Amino acid sequence: MVQKSHGADLSVRSVRKVYTGRGQAVEAIQDLSFDVNAGELVCVVGPSGAGKTTLLRILAGLLPATSGEVTLGGTVVKGPPPGMAVVLQEYGRSLFPWMTVEKNVELPLKEKGVAKAERKRLVQEALEAVSLADAGKSYPWQLSGGMQQRVAIARAVAYEPQVLLMDEPFAAVDAQTRLELEDLVRALWRRLGVTVIFVTHDIDEAVYLGERVFVLSNRPTILLEEVKIDLGAERDQIETRTHPAFGRLRNHVYELVQQAKKGLRSIEDARLTH
Amino acid sequence: MSAPSTPAPARVLAATGGGLWRIVLALLLPAVLVTVWWFASADSTDPQVPPLATVLDKFPTVWFAGDDLGSSLFVETVGQSVSRVLIGYAIAMVIGIVLGVLIGTFRPLRDFCEPVLEFFRAIPPPILTPILMLFMGIDHALKISLIVVGALWPILLNTIEGVRGIDPVLKDTARAYGLGPVRRLFSLTLPGASPQIYTGGRQALSIALIMMVIGEMFAAFDGIGSAIAQFQATFSTASMWSAVLILGCIGSVLALIFGAVERVGLTWYRGYLRSQRGGA
Amino acid sequence: MTSRSTTRVPGWALGLAGVAVFLLLLQILPTAGVIDRRFFPPASEMFGALSSWLVAPQFWTALGQTLTTWITGLAIAFVAGSVLGILIGEIPGMRALTASTIEFLRPVPSVALVPLVVMLYGPTMQSTLILVVYASIWQVLLQVLAGVGSVDPVADDTARSYRFSLWTRVRTVTLPSALPYVMTGLRLAASVALILTLTGELLIGTPGLGSLLIDARASGQYPLIYALVLVAGALGLAVNLIFRQIERRTMFWHPSIRGEVAA
Numbered sequence: 001m002v003q004k005s006h007g008a009d010l011s012v013r014s015v016r017k018v019y020t021g022r023g024q025a026v027e028a029i030q031d032l033s034f035d036v037n038a039g040e041l042v043c044v045v046g047p048s049g050a051g052k053t054t055l056l057r058i059l060a061g062l063l064p065a066t067s068g069e070v071t072l073g074g075t076v077v078k079g080p081p082p083g084m085a086v087v088l089q090e091y092g093r094s095l096f097p098w099m100t101v102e103k104n105v106e107l108p109l110k111e112k113g114v115a116k117a118e119r120k121r122l123v124q125e126a127l128e129a130v131s132l133a134d135a136g137k138s139y140p141w142q143l144s145g146g147m148q149q150r151v152a153i154a155r156a157v158a159y160e161p162q163v164l165l166m167d168e169p170f171a172a173v174d175a176q177t178r179l180e181l182e183d184l185v186r187a188l189w190r191r192l193g194v195t196v197i198f199v200t201h202d203i204d205e206a207v208y209l210g211e212r213v214f215v216l217s218n219r220p221t222i223l224l225e226e227v228k229i230d231l232g233a234e235r236d237q238i239e240t241r242t243h244p245a246f247g248r249l250r251n252h253v254y255e256l257v258q259q260a261k262k263g264l265r266s267i268e269d270a271r272l273t274h
Numbered sequence: 275m276s277a278p279s280t281p282a283p284a285r286v287l288a289a290t291g292g293g294l295w296r297i298v299l300a301l302l303l304p305a306v307l308v309t310v311w312w313f314a315s316a317d318s319t320d321p322q323v324p325p326l327a328t329v330l331d332k333f334p335t336v337w338f339a340g341d342d343l344g345s346s347l348f349v350e351t352v353g354q355s356v357s358r359v360l361i362g363y364a365i366a367m368v369i370g371i372v373l374g375v376l377i378g379t380f381r382p383l384r385d386f387c388e389p390v391l392e393f394f395r396a397i398p399p400p401i402l403t404p405i406l407m408l409f410m411g412i413d414h415a416l417k418i419s420l421i422v423v424g425a426l427w428p429i430l431l432n433t434i435e436g437v438r439g440i441d442p443v444l445k446d447t448a449r450a451y452g453l454g455p456v457r458r459l460f461s462l463t464l465p466g467a468s469p470q471i472y473t474g475g476r477q478a479l480s481i482a483l484i485m486m487v488i489g490e491m492f493a494a495f496d497g498i499g500s501a502i503a504q505f506q507a508t509f510s511t512a513s514m515w516s517a518v519l520i521l522g523c524i525g526s527v528l529a530l531i532f533g534a535v536e537r538v539g540l541t542w543y544r545g546y547l548r549s550q551r552g553g554a
Numbered sequence: 555m556t557s558r559s560t561t562r563v564p565g566w567a568l569g570l571a572g573v574a575v576f577l578l579l580l581q582i583l584p585t586a587g588v589i590d591r592r593f594f595p596p597a598s599e600m601f602g603a604l605s606s607w608l609v610a611p612q613f614w615t616a617l618g619q620t621l622t623t624w625i626t627g628l629a630i631a632f633v634a635g636s637v638l639g640i641l642i643g644e645i646p647g648m649r650a651l652t653a654s655t656i657e658f659l660r661p662v663p664s665v666a667l668v669p670l671v672v673m674l675y676g677p678t679m680q681s682t683l684i685l686v687v688y689a690s691i692w693q694v695l696l697q698v699l700a701g702v703g704s705v706d707p708v709a710d711d712t713a714r715s716y717r718f719s720l721w722t723r724v725r726t727v728t729l730p731s732a733l734p735y736v737m738t739g740l741r742l743a744a745s746v747a748l749i750l751t752l753t754g755e756l757l758i759g760t761p762g763l764g765s766l767l768i769d770a771r772a773s774g775q776y777p778l779i780y781a782l783v784l785v786a787g788a789l790g791l792a793v794n795l796i797f798r799q800i801e802r803r804t805m806f807w808h809p810s811i812r813g814e815v816a817a
Contacts, residue, residue: 111457299653303652304654385572387572389572393791396793408776409594491665506669506673514669514670525662
């Protein structure tokens with residue numbers, strides 16, 4: 001059993017991002033401030049081009065913000081912080097193709113200085129947790145897309161992070177696999193108590209997974225609304241999704257995103273029917 | 275990915291039959307060519323094109339004369355040449371990969387160096403022979419330097435290309451998990467660039483051989499190149515033909531070894547490419 | 555978090571600076587006595603020798619001879635390599651039959667043939683041509699084989715099912731999909747051919763830039779040696795650029811190939 005690591009709270013204060021390339025400046029993120037509590041699962045949705053990936057890369061410390069700051073567990077993020085793991089959309093490209101599945105999962109642990117026996121145990125448990133205990137000796141490219149993304153999740157889980165960042169992790173897997181992986185993320189989250197930020201463009205997915213859903217505006221991005229998802233802790237692909245509350249929340253977020261696409265910049269201006 | 279089932283006897287038979295058939299196929303054309311050469315040259319009275327029979331006849335007396343194998347002309351000559359090539363090639367590999375990783379990693383450095391490097395790559399290496407001879411005379415160091423100077427560029431430029439081409443998603447992953455510089459080098463940069471490094475290495479090997487022969491023909495008293503030159507000067511045509519054959523075999527054997535190393539080193543890459551093509 | 559500086563020097567300016575620094579070193583190192591000036595004249599003398607040679611008819615004759623040998627060899631290698639490649643690739647069983655022979659002959663260093671061709675043809679262009687063709691034909695042949703192998707089996711099956719003749723099949727199916735590979739082969743062959751042209755001139759004494767270099771060395775005109783190396787480098791650069799351009803033109807639609815090119 002992978003140990004329950006305690007999540008860290010994440011705080012975003014007046015983050016702004018301006019890309020300066022080829023002479024002209026593009027403001028990707030205008031002003032974002034929000035807090036994610038330790039051990040919370042938050043989904044981030046928004047119209048395509050809403051700077052979701054930019055935000056996630058800033059949170060991960062992979063991209064410097066133009067101004068503002070991100071703090072993780074009280075420490076300001078300057079470059080990738082320890083105790084953070086990421087799962088990217090491009091599963092096929094985020095796994096090292098020259099390493100077996102086991103080695104891929106083990107690599108960050110080596111860097112962390114985990115002793116060999118302990119590494120072995122963590123790798124095995126993480127692979128079991130994603131139901132890939134038998135695939136350790138395979139290479140990532142020998143696996144299907146869904147399995148590859150599970151390896152990436154196992155790598156993140158074995159790392160025992162306080163915060164797990166996921167950038168549209170299931171955008172490129174088929175629909176059925178996707179539902180399975182969603183439940184896997186929920187299960188792992190509940191088991192590990194880790195803070196999860198899950199970026200997606202899929203509104204149903206966001207509502208199904210999240211405790212809260214952050215709806216972003218069009219570029220330059222601001223936060224439109226933090227939607228509380230009170231669907232309880234136990235979620236089920238059939239029951240939850242057919243629940244009236246789910247439908248209401250889903251429609252609410254859907255309308256917001258649709259209007260955000262057309263340029264909605266404040267929740268006060270929204271014309272909501274749900 | 276399924277576990278291999280117990281092979282049925284029929285399949286085993288077919289497999290070995292396939293293997294045998296392949297060996298026959300592989301040997302067929304060479305056998306035909308040698309036979310043609312044998313009979314076509316059999317009645318040759320042209321002193322410059324001795325019958326193959328004569329060439330082979332002379333082979334032991336020329337190359338394996340002497341009391342023991344260790345002091346025979348064959349071991350001495352081939353040993354000299356091969357060790358020269360391997361030392362020069364190894365030096366070029368080390369310099370090329372170290373510089374290539376540095377230049378490939380740092381974008382401004384790459385921008386700064388690339389035009390000059392492109393120019394050096396474009397200079398046909400044999401033409402540098404006279405210049406190196408000015409500086410180094412004709413000693414052992416010259417011949418190794420010639421090989422290094424020829425073999426360096428393909429390795430260097432391909433390494434730069436390989437390092438530059440590493441997938442940004444992988445680089446992000448390495449950064450996000452906080453991989454340190456050493457682990458990054460050995461877990462990300464070198465393996466990621468290895469397909470291109472092998473490509474460069476293969477090009478470099480054939481240039482290294484050319485430079486070895488040029489060096490030995492120009493300025494050496496030992497090695498296969500000078501043996502060829504000496505036989506040529508003394509009109510020992512049959513011996514010269516045999517020396518050319520040996521040189522050809524050195525090239526083939528080195529390429530074979532390189533191919534075997536590459537096959538093992540890039541197993542992952544072939545699988546990766548296949549999965550990319552099939553999956554897309 | 556430190557934000558990246560917004561005023562980055564563009565790549566071409568850095569490249570220009572690199573060339574300038576290189577030329578400066580070529581000038582300073584010999585004049586300052588770091589390198590033996592007799593053997594390594596400063597850049598000004600190299601370019602001086604170059605400019606005085608650029609008006610000499612001998613130089614242009616030699617350049618013409620080198621180019622003639624190079625392009626003739628390349629053309630022969632290209633045509634022969636393509637024809638062989640298509641035959642071996644298209645006729646069933648030929649690949650398996652010839653694989654071992656190709657694998658054996660390809661790595662044989664072409665300079666091994668120097669004494670043989672000298673014996674047979676003396677210091678003539680023909681001798682060098684044989685070296686050039688032998689060295690560069692493999693580049694074309696292997697790429698053509700890879701290209702023929704890259705033909706989409708569905709397209710090929712379609713062509714076969716309509717009972718296209720071999721020639722029609724080659725023209726309508728094989729050639730278009732093999733073309734990018736062929737062009738890569740041509741580019742690789744072009745630079746190998748240039749290397750072997752100059753090697754032949756150096757070792758055999760076939761007339762051309764290489765033999766000019768030998769003369770320069772024999773008569774101790776060291777700046778001229780370097781001037782000739784500069785010319786050879788410029789020639790190599792031009793060959794690379796031109797053939798890379800041709801290659802790019804023919805495979806703009808097929809970007810994936812670039813990564814797989816193996817010489």
